[in-house]
Amino acid sequence: MPELPEVETVCLALSKIVNNSKVRNVKIIRKDLRWNIKKNFEVELTKKILRKPYRRGKYILIPTSKENILLIHLGMSGQIKIKANQNIHSKHDHLIITIENEENNIFSITYNDPRRFGYIDLFHVKEIKNHFLLKKLGVEPFANDFTLDYLQRKIFKKSKCVKNFLMDQSIIAGIGNIYASEILYRANINPLRSVDSLNKENLKSIIDSTKYILKKSINVGGTTLRNHLQPDGKLGYFTQKLQVYGKNKTNCKKCNSQISIVKISNRSTYFCRNCQT
Numbered sequence: 001m002p003e004l005p006e007v008e009t010v011c012l013a014l015s016k017i018v019n020n021s022k023v024r025n026v027k028i029i030r031k032d033l034r035w036n037i038k039k040n041f042e043v044e045l046t047k048k049i050l051r052k053p054y055r056r057g058k059y060i061l062i063p064t065s066k067e068n069i070l071l072i073h074l075g076m077s078g079q080i081k082i083k084a085n086q087n088i089h090s091k092h093d094h095l096i097i098t099i100e101n102e103e104n105n106i107f108s109i110t111y112n113d114p115r116r117f118g119y120i121d122l123f124h125v126k127e128i129k130n131h132f133l134l135k136k137l138g139v140e141p142f143a144n145d146f147t148l149d150y151l152q153r154k155i156f157k158k159s160k161c162v163k164n165f166l167m168d169q170s171i172i173a174g175i176g177n178i179y180a181s182e183i184l185y186r187a188n189i190n191p192l193r194s195v196d197s198l199n200k201e202n203l204k205s206i207i208d209s210t211k212y213i214l215k216k217s218i219n220v221g222g223t224t225l226r227n228h229l230q231p232d233g234k235l236g237y238f239t240q241k242l243q244v245y246g247k248n249k250t251n252c253k254k255c256n257s258q259i260s261i262v263k264i265s266n267r268s269t270y271f272c273r274n275c276q277t
């Protein structure tokens with residue numbers, strides 16, 4: 001499932017071609033994604049200019065010249081493919097937006113999603129604060145308001161485990177199952193620990209590790225974009241250099257004990273019982 005670094009990587013790739021491009025054509029093949037694509041979507045988007053994309057949590061937001069925002073959510077299995085002009089669609093392609101950029105090159109941006117848990121929306125810029133997917137999002141991990149004080153307020157009298165706390169999008173936006181394990185491994189904190197037991201040092205370590213792990217992964221994503229642009233045009237899935245996630249048959253890189261696996265809220269969670277306390 002795409003998390004913040006994957007979404008950021010897709011956003012970066014889109015930025016390179018979408019900025020100030022004109023929408024030539026919109027083709028919806030399947031509108032029943034997690035929710036139905038809106039009725040006037042094609043009409044509202046066609047002939048509009050797309051501005052620079054940006055990311056909020058796991059959502060890609062692209063402002064348009066008609067004061068609308070195009071929202072892309074990759075869900076569990078969504079992908080964006082960028083190709084030179086192409087009208088033929090393959091299996092699980094649900095939407096193709098054809099654009100012409102400032103250099104008059106034509107590209108097709110295809111949304112492909114086998115499980116259809118993702119979503120594409122178009123809404124007026126005024127609605128951004130109240131949009132049902134965006135309004136409850138917590139702080140961005142790289143924003144100035146992701147502070148010790150913020151976390152202390154959020155953990156106050158809360159007994160949920162720290163891994164679920166990190167994955168709660170209304171607290172911190174963008175962290176999913178893979179990076180939650182990686183962050184806690186780096187911070188030496190047991191994922192099952194209740195958040196009200198975390199002291200100042202633990203919280204500082206969580207903030208530091210969150211920024212470090214996400215930044216490092218975004219850099220890996222950026223490098224793959226430069227070096228190995230895949231021939232099928234698929235974006236945002238890259239081999240991450242993971243330290244603990246999926247490593248239950250190997251030994252801890254810090255202490256050489258065996259990595260453990262537990263289910264937390266039915267999600268596989270990897271950690272070192274010796275290092276993470």
Ligand SMILES: [Zn+2]
Nearest residue numbers: 252255272275
């Ligand atoms: Zn260890």
